[in-house]
Amino acid sequence: MDRVNRQRLISGWRQGLVASASIDVLTDSCTPPLLTESFLLGSVLLGIGQLRILGHPHTETLIGRMQSYADAIQSSARFLALNDLGPDNEQGEENLRYRADFRHGPPTEPSQQGESPTRTAWGRLSGARAIWGIGAPSAAMALDRSEGDASSQSDDDAGLSLLLAGACLSEIVRLLIPLPAWTDSPLFGPIQFPADPETPRPYIPEQIESLAMIGAGAIGNWFVFGLLHDPLAQKQPHLFLVDDDEVQWSNLNRQVLFTAENVGQSKVTAMQEKLDLLGWQRVQALHRRMEHPQFFQSLGLHPDLLVSCLDNWRTRALVNDAALEAGLPLLNGGSDPYSANAHLYLPGRSACLNCTMKLRQRAEDEVAPQSCAAADPSVVFTNMIAAGMMLWQLRHPPKMDQGLLAYDLTLSERIGRMELFSREETCRCRRPIAAGVEVKNSYSKSV
Numbered sequence: 147m148d149r150v151n152r153q154r155l156i157s158g159w160r161q162g163l164v165a166s167a168s169i170d171v172l173t174d175s176c177t178p179p180l181l182t183e184s185f186l187l188g189s190v191l192l193g194i195g196q197l198r199i200l201g202h203p204h205t206e207t208l209i210g211r212m213q214s215y216a217d218a219i220q221s222s223a224r225f226l227a228l229n230d231l232g233p234d235n236e237q238g239e240e241n242l243r244y245r246a247d248f249r250h251g252p253p254t255e256p257s258q259q260g261e262s263p264t265r266t267a268w269g270r271l272s273g274a275r276a277i278w279g280i281g282a283p284s285a286a287m288a289l290d291r292s293e294g295d296a297s298s299q300s301d302d303d304a305g306l307s308l309l310l311a312g313a314c315l316s317e318i319v320r321l322l323i324p325l326p327a328w329t330d331s332p333l334f335g336p337i338q339f340p341a342d343p344e345t346p347r348p349y350i351p352e353q354i355e356s357l358a359m360i361g362a363g364a365i366g367n368w369f370v371f372g373l374l375h376d377p378l379a380q381k382q383p384h385l386f387l388v389d390d391d392e393v394q395w396s397n398l399n400r401q402v403l404f405t406a407e408n409v410g411q412s413k414v415t416a417m418q419e420k421l422d423l424l425g426w427q428r429v430q431a432l433h434r435r436m437e438h439p440q441f442f443q444s445l446g447l448h449p450d451l452l453v454s455c456l457d458n459w460r461t462r463a464l465v466n467d468a469a470l471e472a473g474l475p476l477l478n479g480g481s482d483p484y485s486a487n488a489h490l491y492l493p494g495r496s497a498c499l500n501c502t503m504k505l506r507q508r509a510e511d512e513v514a515p516q517s518c519a520a521a522d523p524s525v526v527f528t529n530m531i532a533a534g535m536m537l538w539q540l541r542h543p544p545k546m547d548q549g550l551l552a553y554d555l556t557l558s559e560r561i562g563r564m565e566l567f568s569r570e571e572t573c574r575c576r577r578p579i580a581a582g583v584e585v586k587n588s589y590s591k592s593v
């Protein structure tokens with residue numbers, strides 16, 4: 147079984163080009179560790195052939211860790227340290243210029259390097275700045291978090307790191323493989339993170355004492371991976387993991403917490419064991435499918451937040467009903483090969499998933515839950531972007547009816563809010579909640 151067979155199901159995909167690519171990863175002490183780490187892990191999962199690391203303060207340790215990870219998922223990725231070839235080293239520059247396909251790292255204006263980029267664009271991501279540049283035969287891509295509104299920027303913004311790492315990887319793949327779906331769209335565009343206006347009431351994720359994640363697949367893996375770097379996880383909330391699936395070989399091209407030795411094991415158990423190793427002990431694995439909205443109550447569990455990382459509409463509709471019935475916030479993510487989306491439903495404040503995505507109608511139209519063999523499956527970078535946007539939404543909650551936060555590789559804007567499909571006046575999510583009721587756990591206080 148080829149680990150990366152699944153992404154070959156994407157129309158026009160050329161794994162050979164991914165396998166022969168070499169990426170130079172330029173970092174420095176200011177680069178958020180999660181950004182570097184998730185970019186490298188995502189590259190290994192995708193099947194990038196070679197990664198050369200330059201400027202990292204602990205290159206050997208990082209390479210050792212990445213090499214063991216590559217071995218554990220039976221990837222043949224090669225890692226090289228280039229710390230002896232600094233950016234000022236002419237020899238190093240020659241190597242980089244002519245042998246590397248791409249770069250990823252802190253800001254260095256491509257035009258200042260004599261690279262003659264054909265196109266450059268700048269985007270702002272809520273305190274972060276992304277610089278994209280391309281010039282034949284090499285491309286440069288740089289990220290910087292030092293610009294922008296300092297108040298909205300914090301080192302613990304794990305979602306932003308995941309989002310940027312996934313965005314970088316996706317742009318690289320976009321340059322590598324001329325997929326029909328994205329060849330007609332502009333190569334680069336200004337990336338403008340939607341500015342959320344003042345929110346009517348604070349939503350404080352740190353107050354969450356327990357959360358339930360339904361779906362432990364690709365988005366779930368990256369969500370938990372990112373959450374480990376969020377202040378919420380430092381408080382060790384109870385985490386209930388719900389999934390009836392087992393780890394398969396074909397998962398090892400995107401599900402970052404699983405390795406070859408987990409194949410055949412239940413996903414929730416494998417994830418629980420991994421989290422235990424990483425120091426998160428309060429995790430309960432529920433190896434079963436969520437079959438009805440009262441699922442958690444029937445087990446005597448009362449999570450403060452529901453997190454939906456599902457690959458089918460039917461269960462998503464059940465989770466939405468569960469959130470409406472219990473008055474719980476619901477964080478949802480989704481992805482396909484070219485796009486990702488995230489939405490946070492806050493009772494009394496934002497539209498629910500049914501009003502945002504016509505969930506019940508989609509569930510009825512769904513013949514069977516999507517399988518891993520479905521055409522045009524999601525891929526690791528859109529999974530990372532979805533999880534990153536979910537975490538970002540948790541930190542930057544939406545105002546009423548702002549719609550889905552969406553990332554689309556085929557659009558020049560890349561990121562934005564999608565219009566709501568419907569605004570059902572009769573939906574329970576339209577009811578205002580009483581003043582003084584805490585959003586995060588209105589369930590436990592009202593029942």
Ligand SMILES: [Zn+2]
Pocket residue numbers: 497498499500501502570573574575576
């Ligand atoms: Zn609704």
